[in-house]
Amino acid sequence: MGTILLIISSSIGLFFMLCFNLHLALGFDVCPDLSCGSKVIRFPFKIKGKTQQHCGYPGFDLVCTANNETVIELPSSVKLSVKDIDYKMQTIVLHDTNECLISQLHKLTLVSSNFQFIDKTSEDYNFFNCSLADRDLSYYYMVPCLTTTNSQLYAIPSDKMIESMSLSLCTKMFNISSFPSDFLDKDNALELLWSEPNCKDCESNRNRCGWKNYGVNNETQCIVNHKGSSKKVPVTTGSVLGSLFVIFLVCAVYHFYDSYTIRKEKQAIFDKFLEDYEALKPTRYSYAELKRITNNFADKLGEGAYGVVFKGSVSKEFIVAVKMLNNSQGNGEEFINEVSTMGRIHHVNIVRMIGFCADGFRRALIYEFMPNGSLKNFKNSPNNKKSFLGWQKLHEITLGIAKGIEYLHQGCDQRIVHFDIKPQNVLLDNNFTPKICDFGLSKLCSKEQSLVSMTTARGTLGYIAPEVFSRNFGSVSYKSDIYSYGMMMLETIGGRKITEENEENTSHVYYPEWIYNLLEEGEEMRIHIDDEGDAKIARKLAIVGLCCIQWHAAHRPSMQMVIQMLEGTEDRLQVPPNPFASSGPRRKIGSAGMAARQLNQGLEAIQELE
Known part of the structure; x- marks a missing residue:
């Protein structure tokens, strides 16, 4: 009975599909024009909740608010109101309802969007908030909507020599890259164009653009517009429609699995796949x-x-x-x-x-492209005070790196061991968000087992975990990345290269031991610290770093524990056991092999996945 109902349901669907195609053949618009306020909305745009899915092109979604305002959402959650759409020229004019377009533009990116700027000439701008007016800045554009009685916001082209300006009373707020050179002169308006789908010729001839074959191959076609035609379509009811219904009822069993509903579901899956594939596949x-x-x-x-x-x-x-x-x-x-x-x-x-x-x-x-380069340029150092970002920002950066490594170890289908964590392999974007790079030495391994078998050491001197450097310390595991992370953290907070040799740092072991002795003896950290709050952050980072560089992998925390320590308070952390059993100022790393072997007894080594 259920099968018969499904067949009848499919037959009705096929029957209405025929009527639908007949309707199209007779010249009626498949996708009617819609409106939002005074604006006409049609292909490639669609209004969420009002337009059928096949009537719009991916990435051209609009929202019609309760106030009949048309809104489009661009990448990075930039929501702007639509002022005008020119279908013949394929341009769209946007504006900010709060009359402060610039406040949103620094978040805008058109990389994954269908739209692009009309003006081909572009320029980069830096925005400075200044407490008092300055004659040097009066030549540059002042942003009225972000200017108050106590401060002014100026847009300064990046090719200007900022060092020659008097910016002592100014704070850099944000910057924007590759924007049209004339966008500051336009009154709260942003004009964009789209090249795909290309419907210029079709629209110029007063026809309508739409999908070809329901968009199966992402192809469009020009549909002749018969609006205004006075022709009447003679319809003989009863016999014609009844005969068609009987014919399609007989054919329903054969066409059951090819119904419109199933095709629509397949198309939705296909569209979703293309979106994910385009976004993620290099x-x-x-x-x-x-x-x-x-x-x-x-x-x-x-x-x-x-x-x-x-x-x-x-x-x-x-x-x-x-x-x-x-x-x-x-x-x-x-x-x-x-x-x-x-x-x-x-x-x-x-x-x-x-x-x-x-x-x-x-x-x-x-x-x-990461405009701020690598982390090595911003570590704490007496010779690097101008570039040092401050202890709070350094804390945020180290926490971000930890989250990235934790994702590699636990967030993927297979565990990824990086094997080359160091400041040079951490890049910083516009907002100084850290991003781990350079996976040339990485290895994939199973998440069910912890250890990785390797034939040769890999990594950078000073950051290589003892077990990677010498098998006397046991087998290699994902904990090797945690050791490298700890060494990188200690180098960043102390401002001295791990492999640097001087009176206090005769090998890559002694520098961390120097920091450990400072914590153990209660001495002040001999590094650049301004206030008590910074001292707490420096102490927290030092303790976490020392926990990560314990000789034996079993004594090191997981990255999930590292994140918890960094997000917690400093007074709850304890200085870890001294991994540098002091036997003189020039102790080397080879004396803990027996203990390491005992700790790793019974652990099964696995092959890395190719």
């Missing part, structure tokens, strides 16, 4: 495309052991860093590791891989 670029992106490798950012990094732009709005790998380095294992690992990672504290190049013998990795 794009493969050719070498010719890399030359275009980097303007023939004109802007060199830096050079390391594995290659040279260049600045580039995928589009006017999206800046990237292109790392050209050396051909002489190994057999490409690092390249394969990086691409395969980054393709499965999506986290706020992991750098995003945009794409890669494997064009013959040329190999490259393309990442989102």
Whole structure:
């Protein structure tokens, strides 16, 4: 009985589908124009809750508020009101209902959007909040809506020499990159255009654009608009419709699984897959495309052991860093590791891989551009006071790094061990959010077992865990990353390179031991600290760092515990046991092997997953 009802239901669906297609063939619009206030809304736009799914193009969702105001949400949660839509020119004019467009623009990114700026010339701006007016700043644009009686907000082009200005009474608020050079002159209006879907010719001929074959292949077609036609469609009711119904009732069994409902469900799944795939899968670029992106490798950012990094732009709005790998380095294992690992990672504290190049013998990795460089530029040091970000910000950065590592260890389907955590491999974005990078030495392993078997040591001297450097300390596990994290933290708060040699730091062991002795003896930290609150943060970071660099992996906390310690209060933390059994000022790391072997007895080593 249930099957018969389903067949009848499907037959009715097919019958109405025929009427639907007949309706289209006779010239009626499949997707009628809608309105929100005085604005006409049609393809590619759709109004959430009012427009059928097949009547709109992905990324063109609008909301019609209770006040008949049309609102669009752009990436990074920027919500703006729609002032005008020109379907022939494919442009849209937006404005902020609070009459302060700039307050939202610094969050705007059009990378994953269908829209782009109309003006091709772009410029970067820095915004400064100044307590008093300054003649030097009177030549620059003052933002009225963010200006008060006590302070003024100025927009200063980034190509101006800020060092030559009198900014002692100013605070940098935010910056925006690659915006049209004339957007400050426009009165609370932002004009964007879209290139896909391309319906200019269709709209110019007063026709309507729509999906072809319900958008199965993401193709559009031009539908002739018969509005205003005086033709009447002769309809013979009864016999014609009755005959059609009988025919489709007979064919219903054959077409049951091909019903409109099932096709619609499949299409929804397909659309969702395409969205996820486009957002997460790195794009493969050719070498010719890399030359275009980097303007023939004109802007060199830096050079390391594995290659040279260049600045580039995928589009006017999206800046990237292109790392050209050396051909002489190994057999490409690092390249394969990086691409395969980054393709499965999506986290706020992991750098995003945009794409890669494997064009013959040329190999490259393309990442989102991090304007503030690496963490090594901002560690605490008497010689680095200008760049030091402050103890509160340093605490936020170390907490973000810990969350990124915890995601690698527990948040993925398979555990990812990085093996090269150090300040140079932590990049900082516009807001100084830390992002872990460089996964060339990483390994995948099962989450059910803890240990990883390795044939050779990997990592950077000074940050390598004892068990990675020497098997006398037991087998390698994800706890090796925690040791490297601890060494990185101690270096960052102390301002001295782990491998630096001087009177107090004759090897990479003695520098952490120096910090431990300061805590144990109750001495003041001999590092740059301004007030008591900063001293508590410095002490907390030092204790957590020392907990992470215990010789034996079993004594180190998990990253989840590290996060809990960093988010807790300093007075609840205890200085860990001294891992540096003092036998003289030049103690080396080889004397704890027996204890390490005892701690790791009974643990099963596993092979890393290729």
